[in-house]
Amino acid sequence: MLKLARWRYLTVIIVTLLGILWALPNALPPNIRAQYPGFLPNKTINLGLDLQGGSHLLFEVDKDAVYKQRLETVADDLTGALRGVRKAGELGARKTPIAFSGRGQSSDGSVVRVTITNLSDMPEALNRISKLGQPIDGASGVIANTDLLVRNVANNIEISLSPEAKLAMSRRAVTQSIEVIRRRIDETGTKEPSITRQGADRIVVQAPGESDPEKLKSLIGQTAKLTFQLLDDSVPVAEAMAGRIPPGSVLLPQPSQPNEPFVLVKRRAVVSGENLVDARPSFDQQTNQPVVSFRFDGAGSRAFGRVTTTNVGKRFAIILDDKIISAPNIQSPIIGGAGVITGGFTVESAAELSTLLRGGALPAPLTILEQRTVTAELGKDAVEAGATAGIIAMVSVMIFMFLAYGFTFGGFSILALCVNIVLIFAGMGAVGATLTLPGIAGLVLTLGMAVDANVLIYERMREEFAAGRSAALAIDAGFARAVVTIIDSHITSLLSALILFYFGSGPVRGFAWTLSLGILTSVFTAVLVSQVLIALWFRQTRAKVLPI
Amino acid sequence: MTTKKSIWPLIRLVPKQTHYGFVRFARMAASASVVLVILTFVAFATGGLRQNPIAEFNNAQGGFGQKIGAVFADAFNLGIDFKGGVSIEAIAPTAIDMGTVRAALHTMPGIRDPQVQGFDKPSQIMVRFLAENNRNEQAIQTVKTELAKVVPGVRFSPPDIVGSKVSDELYRNGIMALVAAMAMMLVYIWFRFELQMGVGSVVALLHDVVLTLGFLSVTRLEFSLTSIAAILTIIGYSMNDTVVVYDRLRENMRKWKSKPMDELIDLSTNETLSRTIITGMTTLLALFGLTVVGGTTIQSFTIAMIFGVFIGTYSSIYVAAPFSLLIPRSGKVQKLQTMHDDRP
Numbered sequence: 093m094l095k096l097a098r099w100r101y102l103t104v105i106i107v108t109l110l111g112i113l114w115a116l117p118n119a120l121p122p123n124i125r126a127q128y129p130g131f132l133p134n135k136t137i138n139l140g141l142d143l144q145g146g147s148h149l150l151f152e153v154d155k156d157a158v159y160k161q162r163l164e165t166v167a168d169d170l171t172g173a174l175r176g177v178r179k180a181g182e183l184g185a186r187k188t189p190i191a192f193s194g195r196g197q198s199s200d201g202s203v204v205r206v207t208i209t210n211l212s213d214m215p216e217a218l219n220r221i222s223k224l225g226q227p228i229d230g231a232s233g234v235i236a237n238t239d240l241l242v243r244n245v246a247n248n249i250e251i252s253l254s255p256e257a258k259l260a261m262s263r264r265a266v267t268q269s270i271e272v273i274r275r276r277i278d279e280t281g282t283k284e285p286s287i288t289r290q291g292a293d294r295i296v297v298q299a300p301g302e303s304d305p306e307k308l309k310s311l312i313g314q315t316a317k318l319t320f321q322l323l324d325d326s327v328p329v330a331e332a333m334a335g336r337i338p339p340g341s342v343l344l345p346q347p348s349q350p351n352e353p354f355v356l357v358k359r360r361a362v363v364s365g366e367n368l369v370d371a372r373p374s375f376d377q378q379t380n381q382p383v384v385s386f387r388f389d390g391a392g393s394r395a396f397g398r399v400t401t402t403n404v405g406k407r408f409a410i411i412l413d414d415k416i417i418s419a420p421n422i423q424s425p426i427i428g429g430a431g432v433i434t435g436g437f438t439v440e441s442a443a444e445l446s447t448l449l450r451g452g453a454l455p456a457p458l459t460i461l462e463q464r465t466v467t468a469e470l471g472k473d474a475v476e477a478g479a480t481a482g483i484i485a486m487v488s489v490m491i492f493m494f495l496a497y498g499f500t501f502g503g504f505s506i507l508a509l510c511v512n513i514v515l516i517f518a519g520m521g522a523v524g525a526t527l528t529l530p531g532i533a534g535l536v537l538t539l540g541m542a543v544d545a546n547v548l549i550y551e552r553m554r555e556e557f558a559a560g561r562s563a564a565l566a567i568d569a570g571f572a573r574a575v576v577t578i579i580d581s582h583i584t585s586l587l588s589a590l591i592l593f594y595f596g597s598g599p600v601r602g603f604a605w606t607l608s609l610g611i612l613t614s615v616f617t618a619v620l621v622s623q624v625l626i627a628l629w630f631r632q633t634r635a636k637v638l639p640i
Numbered sequence: 641m642t643t644k645k646s647i648w649p650l651i652r653l654v655p656k657q658t659h660y661g662f663v664r665f666a667r668m669a670a671s672a673s674v675v676l677v678i679l680t681f682v683a684f685a686t687g688g689l690r691q692n693p694i695a696e697f698n699n700a701q702g703g704f705g706q707k708i709g710a711v712f713a714d715a716f717n718l719g720i721d722f723k724g725g726v727s728i729e730a731i732a733p734t735a736i737d738m739g740t741v742r743a744a745l746h747t748m749p750g751i752r753d754p755q756v757q758g759f760d761k762p763s764q765i766m767v768r769f770l771a772e773n774n775r776n777e778q779a780i781q782t783v784k785t786e787l788a789k790v791v792p793g794v795r796f797s798p799p800d801i802v803g804s805k806v807s808d809e810l811y812r813n814g815i816m817a818l819v820a821a822m823a824m825m826l827v828y829i830w831f832r833f834e835l836q837m838g839v840g841s842v843v844a845l846l847h848d849v850v851l852t853l854g855f856l857s858v859t860r861l862e863f864s865l866t867s868i869a870a871i872l873t874i875i876g877y878s879m880n881d882t883v884v885v886y887d888r889l890r891e892n893m894r895k896w897k898s899k900p901m902d903e904l905i906d907l908s909t910n911e912t913l914s915r916t917i918i919t920g921m922t923t924l925l926a927l928f929g930l931t932v933v934g935g936t937t938i939q940s941f942t943i944a945m946i947f948g949v950f951i952g953t954y955s956s957i958y959v960a961a962p963f964s965l966l967i968p969r970s971g972k973v974q975k976l977q978t979m980h981d982d983r984p
Contacts, residue, residue: 147798460803464802465798477935481929484932488925488926488928489922489925489926496918530866530869534873537873540923541880541923543919543922544880547918547922551912551914551918555911573891580832580887581884581887584828585876585877585880588824588872588875591820592868595814596817599866600865600869
């Protein structure tokens with residue numbers, strides 16, 4: 093064995109050189125890396141949020157709100173369908189109205205109920221209701237189901253959403269939300285945010301360098317559903333607050349006006365945020381107050397112009413997320429499709445609202461499940477502490493190995509350890525792993541545990557030599573016997589690191605990364621690298637005695 | 641070369657050949673382990689040996705199950721990872737008196753279960769609490785304004801918030817990770833060695849995990865996701881150690897077919913002793929560095945790991961190997977896997 097096959101030497105040399113090449117960018121300052129030739133690896137290890145500072149936010153999409161919205165539309169359409177109203181463009185004769193009562197939505201919004209007066213109308217009623225269904229996203233084939241589940245017991249019909257429809261709807265809501273969040277965050281100039289889906293209904297937002305999560309949260313946490321609705325002045329607000337709200341109207345709060353805390357508005361929106369093409373913060377020319385100026389698209393301008401023309405002298409409300417921002421008088425028809433929103437803004441809130449409106453509305457409210465922030469200084473401290481700990485560990489392990497195995501063999505194991513560290517850094521850079529604070533702990537721990545393989549080999553050599561074998565045979569036997577043990581024992585460590593990787597999240601995953609990489613590389617360096625070193629040494633010295 | 645031999649090695653931790661009778665002490669070690677395991681469960685029930693479980697039981701509301709739950713509720717100093725809630729760091733110009741902060745927190749409205757612990761410097765503390773009805777933002781505001789009254793000039797870092805939904809999931813995942821790790825170890829050892837060795841090693845692992853949990857309970861180190869990482873690493877380390885001993889045991893079983901099992905165990909443990917100690921030493925050296933300069937965040941991890949290195953080494957010598965003595969052998973010793981027969 094001391095005449096090692098050539099491939100062993102080659103493998104050690106090639107892998108070590110590649111390792112240095114890949115690990116090098118981490119050691120170079122950015123300005124030198126910028127001049128690096130393009131064919132060389134130039135990736136550095138990603139630092140986790142806990143090391144570079146930043147915010148981690150986990151949101152959940154309120155699925156129930158999405159389902160409820162869909163069923164509200166169904167409930168609205170239901171009335172028309174049963175009365176036999178034709179939809180725009182629908183052909184054929186007017187259908188006969190079906191008598192019904194008790195149309196309503198359950199309190200949690202998950203079921204729409206209606207009672208058909210005459211049982212004989214039931215088949216036709218069911219037929220019309222089933223036409224209200226929409227195809228499910230992604231479903232195909234002849235029996236592509238619609239999204240509605242219609243059940244009837246005696247005179248009652250219950251409409252709910254099918255499980256597949258719910259799944260498709262929440263997926264779509266998450267996808268749309270991610271787009272909206274990205275648009276909103278991009279506008280603020282936050283650097284490289286990562287916005288990813290997690291599971292069926294969650295979104296992770298990670299913003300490196302952002303140590304003020306409140307700004308992000310208010311940016312993402314608002315639905316920003318903007319509507320323009322006419323006021324309902326048929327009933328005084330006091331009476332509406334006492335419970336007499338006319339059908340088709342709704343009482344909404346107006347936080348900015350303490351002398352008019354509630355306003356009664358018609359449910360139907362004249363124009364909504366979807367019709368906006370632009371929104372910007374600006375100042376009112378007379379009062380110099382901050383305002384938000386906006387522009388509608390063609391359809392929005394036409395609808396708004398039509399309604400304001402016929403309602404001069406009346407009031408309309410500008411509503412954001414079910415709260416009234418302001419409720420101005422229509423002094424003259426607004427035809428140009430541009431306008432301003434006033435409502436006691438500050439410069440910041442006007443800027444924020446503009447950003448939200450430009451980004452569009454979220455399909456459903458988001459609730460925050462988890463928020464973690466590390467300030468940049470704390471991250472820097474952690475990196476420095478980790479580096480110091482690493483150096484202390486490295487030096488003390490080196491001294492110990494020298495003391496225990498002498499300069500020759502101790503030196504070999506230290507050289508192998510150095511190659512090991514280079515390989516870990518190279519490996520982390522190459523696979524794009526993230527280094528976290530527990531990851532640094534894993535790295536330092538690897539330093540301590542990596543020499544284990546060397547120790548196993550050396551101890552075995554000592555034993556074989558003590559048992560009377562020649563130096564060459566003892567070296568040989570030491571490697572051959574220890575390798576089996578090394579592989580067995582390292583596989584168990586690797587298994588637990590892999591489990592950690594599978595179940596862990598965030599920083600812990602970073603730990604699992606460094607630990608598993610460290611285990612793999614330490615087997616390589618301890619077995620192959622030190623074997624090559626010792627074989628070279630033996631060829632030079634032809635030693636009769638093992639210096640360990 | 642010969643002169644070198646007299647100089648090196650400078651230190652020899654273990655004599656060249658040892659003949660310690662480990663198995664002789666196995667009974668004693670087993671009793672010690674059993675006592676420690678019992679102590680661990682006592683620690684779970686008493687909030688780390690700090691509370692009277694009977695009083696906790698009697699004071700608790702609700703049925704028997706809930707009362708039992710109340711007794712074990714303080715088993716660990718759970719961080720927000722597993723408990724949910726808010727954690728916020730407060731930094732003041734001068735040292736902060738934790739007693740004052742604690743007293744102030746206990747009277748604040750909308751806040752449950754407040755906990756205060758020191759952090760890096762005396763002028764820095766970490767406050768953890770649960771917000772009533774999940775009104776985190778409100779609770780954070782209350783804590784900030786009220787603490788500013790008792791600690792002049794205090795500043796706060798951005799808070800960390802973990803919702804109960806997420807903390808429940810993390811908790812479940814943590815437990816699953818531990819169970820999965822032990823199951824995989826059992827299967828691996830069973831596959832590579834023998835079933836009774838697999839059982840022996842898993843008993844040793846359970847022993848390590850339980851005692852580490854007891855250690856975390858008694859020391860009140862924060863129990864967080866990193867603690868799970870520490871325990872899994874301990875599992876890996878302890879298993880590593882056990883495998884080295886087993887590997888030698890298997891080799892010796894083949895070499896000395898007529899020797900009784902307890903002698904073989906002694907022989908194998910002695911032969912691997914110097915490796916066990918040297919690897920333990922280098923690992924500890926690395927961990928000490930981390931503990932001293934690594935900062936509070938990873939201290940709970942490294943301290944648990946240091947404990948784990950000791951307990952893992954102990955268990956592979958005294959739990960794993962002797963335990964395999966207890967299980968009757970199926971007489972298939974000779975039929976062990978023969979994949980290493982090509983050895984010189």
